[in-house]
Amino acid sequence: MNYEEFSRINQFSWELAIMTMMWNEGKFRAYSRAKIRELLTLVQSPDYQQAIARNIDEYKPQSPTRLVFPTTVRMSENEPEEHASSVVTKQKELHGKLSSALIKMATDDHSLMGNSIVMKYTLWDIGILEQTFENAHPADAHGRLNRIEKLLDAEAIPGKERIISLLKKAVDGTMNQTNVTEKRGEN
Amino acid sequence: MQDLTADELKVLISDSYALILKLKLERKDFPSQQYSVSSRNKIKNLAEALREMDEPGAAIPHFIKNAAYSLPRAERGGHDNKFLPFLDLLIQTVNRISQTEPVLERRRKKIQYLIGYINWGAESLCTIFAANETRTEAQRQVSDMIKAEYSVLSTAPSNQETQRLVDNLMTWGDNAMSSAGVH
Numbered sequence: 599m600n601y602e603e604f605s606r607i608n609q610f611s612w613e614l615a616i617m618t619m620m621w622n623e624g625k626f627r628a629y630s631r632a633k634i635r636e637l638l639t640l641v642q643s644p645d646y647q648q649a650i651a652r653n654i655d656e657y658k659p660q661s662p663t664r665l666v667f668p669t670t671v672r673m674s675e676n677e678p679e680e681h682a683s684s685v686v687t688k689q690k691e692l693h694g695k696l697s698s699a700l701i702k703m704a705t706d707d708h709s710l711m712g713n714s715i716v717m718k719y720t721l722w723d724i725g726i727l728e729q730t731f732e733n734a735h736p737a738d739a740h741g742r743l744n745r746i747e748k749l750l751d752a753e754a755i756p757g758k759e760r761i762i763s764l765l766k767k768a769v770d771g772t773m774n775q776t777n778v779t780e781k782r783g784e785n
Numbered sequence: 786m787q788d789l790t791a792d793e794l795k796v797l798i799s800d801s802y803a804l805i806l807k808l809k810l811e812r813k814d815f816p817s818q819q820y821s822v823s824s825r826n827k828i829k830n831l832a833e834a835l836r837e838m839d840e841p842g843a844a845i846p847h848f849i850k851n852a853a854y855s856l857p858r859a860e861r862g863g864h865d866n867k868f869l870p871f872l873d874l875l876i877q878t879v880n881r882i883s884q885t886e887p888v889l890e891r892r893r894k895k896i897q898y899l900i901g902y903i904n905w906g907a908e909s910l911c912t913i914f915a916a917n918e919t920r921t922e923a924q925r926q927v928s929d930m931i932k933a934e935y936s937v938l939s940t941a942p943s944n945q946e947t948q949r950l951v952d953n954l955m956t957w958g959d960n961a962m963s964s965a966g967v968h
Contacts, residue, residue: 599838599840599843600840601842604842604843604847722850726854729857748876751880752849752883753849
């Protein structure tokens with residue numbers, strides 16, 4: 599594999615990984631490793647469009663069974679259900695977005711999707727993001743972004759700015775939801 | 786490709802010791818005193834990751850991504866934060882090598898040497914700590930080893946610099962954590 603092809607796969611994998619990240623139970627993590635792996639496998643098949651469409655229809659995320667809120671937060675009776683519902687909605691939304699991105703990229707260049715490194719790197723990048731933002735609080739989120747920036751420098755990614763921009767948006771989404779939780783705690 | 790110079794090797798040796806100091810050292814006292822770097826196979830496997838891609842421009846990013854993924858990953862799933870200080874310094878060191886070395890093949894060679902020196906250095910130190918009954922004897926051997934390594938280089942560090950490194954390595958040995966489940 600030459601450097602140009604490698605760089606394209608690396609950029610693509612980072613963007614896919616960021617696309618899967620969401621706020622759930624106080625952690626910034628991928629919506630479902632198992633479902634992501636399924637999509638990355640399906641997109642390599644000859645009839646990937648139909649296979650992915652079926653997969654989207656069949657995806658019924660489980661509601662979180664245990665909700666983690668700060669102990670100081672007083673919730674109204676229906677808040678846990680609202681939270682569980684929003685998590686499920688977000689999971690389905692991310693699954694749909696990832697599916698669309700994979701179909702588009704596979705249609706544009708199916709040889710890219712046939713490369714097993716795409717799956718490996720996407721799952722690795724998800725692991726790196728989850729580790730980097732583990733126990734992250736909004737106050738130190740930008741410090742964590744710096745760690746990813748340094749890693750991207752070491753990976754010599756030409757599209758680093760785009761990746762950081764996408765990641766900031768994903769983290770800001772996390773921050774907004776965290777702020778909502780904190781405001782509830784003040785009431 | 787031009788061979789690495791003595792000055793370049795000196796920098797890599799210094800970098801390798803700085804990285805060794807970020808590793809967690811474990812000590813077993815029974816049945817005999819033994820030292821080992823925690824999850825040592827992860828460090829050994831880094832060299833393999835650097836060899837997985839032929840193209841040097843791809844090999845280095847692949848190596849560093851592998852390190853960023855595998856080092857903080859617990860063996861039974863989940864996260865293991867003990868490698869984060871090492872990983873941060875490794876990324877910083879790789880970035881510096883990339884900025885200062887324009888030839889890709891030499892860049893990869895430097896990182897290969899760096900990882901090799903980390904493995905050799907850590908192993909040698911573990912052997913010295915275990916083999917010597919007193920701290921003074923161990924310190925003398927560590928000092929001899931460092932001086933011998935630097936003596937072949939054109940610009941060896943000052944005595945003060947060497948002594949500081951020996952002191953830091955001895956403190957690293959002093960702070961070895963007693964391994965669980967060995968008593």
